[in-house]
Amino acid sequence: MLIRLVSFIPSDNNLILHLPGGSVTPPLGMTSSAACVWGRFLVLFCLILRRVKSYRKELWFEAPTRRALINITPQVTACLGESGVREGLALVNAMHITASVFINDDESGLHQDYDRWLEKLAPHEPTSQYLHNRTGEDNADAHMKRQIMGRGVVVAITGGKLDFGPWEQIFYGEFDGRRRKRVLVKIIGE
Amino acid sequence: MLIRLVSFIPSDNNLILHLPGGSVTPPLGMTSSAACVWGRFLVLFCLILRRVKSYRKELWFEAPTRRALINITPQVTACLGESGVREGLALVNAMHITASVFINDDESGLHQDYDRWLEKLAPHEPTSQYLHNRTGEDNADAHMKRQIMGRGVVVAITGGKLDFGPWEQIFYGEFDGRRRKRVLVKIIGE
């Protein structure tokens, strides 16, 4: 049961304690029996006190169209597995200001509804209606759409899983695609 | 002053250290005086190093109407008390994709304004205007309304309290009610 946390290997001349973050040796000049006690202390404390873990990964996407919704739940789930975090929070956010990460339903009709609805609230055309587009961009509407859908989500992690209700799925919402863009996954916990 | 963290009880034949996560005994064969020192180590380290705490609870609601706003600040405050977390973050989110958790004012006129405003931005009727409703649902508008109001909130915890400004209150926003639905409260910190 200790294997996941530490392995305690008494070798011929000295004791080395292998911990997730590296190896440590007992203080110099410590007798063998004292070093054994020392090792037990370390094992105990590692069990008693759980340390903060953190994990970071970038997910890359290139939508072939200006606007797209991509279900990224499998990638985020894989990140959580790599992180080893059992209890904590996962932040998943677009690293670009014309894109969104949000949680909703994986239903194609709804996705088309979202697209029409966002176009009604913040139409792409005429592009001249936005001052931002005078900078040479044509994506001012994408900056609006992303505010409605949100920059990102924070998801609870419980028992090593994304703590979701029945239909929750994580989406990358692209509003100015046709180029490589990133999503950040940051996980902290224990 | 140690009582909240640990209780150190020397019994007749052995020493048992009672910690929040369980009890531990000294290494076998350790002399009584050495065990006393061992116990002091544990107490010290528990004081010096604060461990990550995590807490999870589901709150259930059944709004009698299609749409409703429910002040859930008292329930979240109770969760925080149960968690014992003094410094950290609380995530409170709807576990359903047709509902919201958000922070705003507990003023009934404003709540009616929100309802009218959301109906204007994403009207419930005609239900046939949404492709999603071809699946047999009639709640596509609720998926839109929830995106405007947000899936959930992250609240700072300071000194064991929700770290709020003068009028901040947490609401469950129901946009497709008349059935039992859940809110997740996840707290991490120390």
Added chain:
Amino acid sequence: MLIRLVSFIPSDNNLILHLPGGSVTPPLGMTSSAACVWGRFLVLFCLILRRVKSYRKELWFEAPTRRALINITPQVTACLGESGVREGLALVNAMHITASVFINDDESGLHQDYDRWLEKLAPHEPTSQYLHNRTGEDNADAHMKRQIMGRGVVVAITGGKLDFGPWEQIFYGEFDGRRRKRVLVKIIGE
């Protein structure tokens, strides 16, 4: 390399271990050589186990106009430096329910676009269109605008820096200004 974590100073008669949270002395009656071992334990554990850090600060703003967007990235970056957190999450949120904290582009044309767009979605006038304004307020529209732009953001901290994409900047969005209002910065991590 230990200096940032602890300083271990053997003085004439006793050993005192200086830790970030205060100082501790060895158990009474411990021999000098045992106290040396005791000190090494503490140092080791402080290295092995990283403790949760938390930081809190309020930023104050007084916009001279009803509506304003203020780039607060420099202040949040300064907070992060003060916190000493290397890996974790920063929550930055408006403490008032007629204001917002969000992440987008620092481009003046876009800021004017946001203002026009929010006025279209939730116009300030006529103020009589909102029931909330019957309480004597005239800021119901600000409560709507803030919901679209969001209460706050959670930002990843990696290597002691705000983990941002190429154009991300943090803004305080004021929708009912001309008075002193606050933003909360809460950082947790290690």
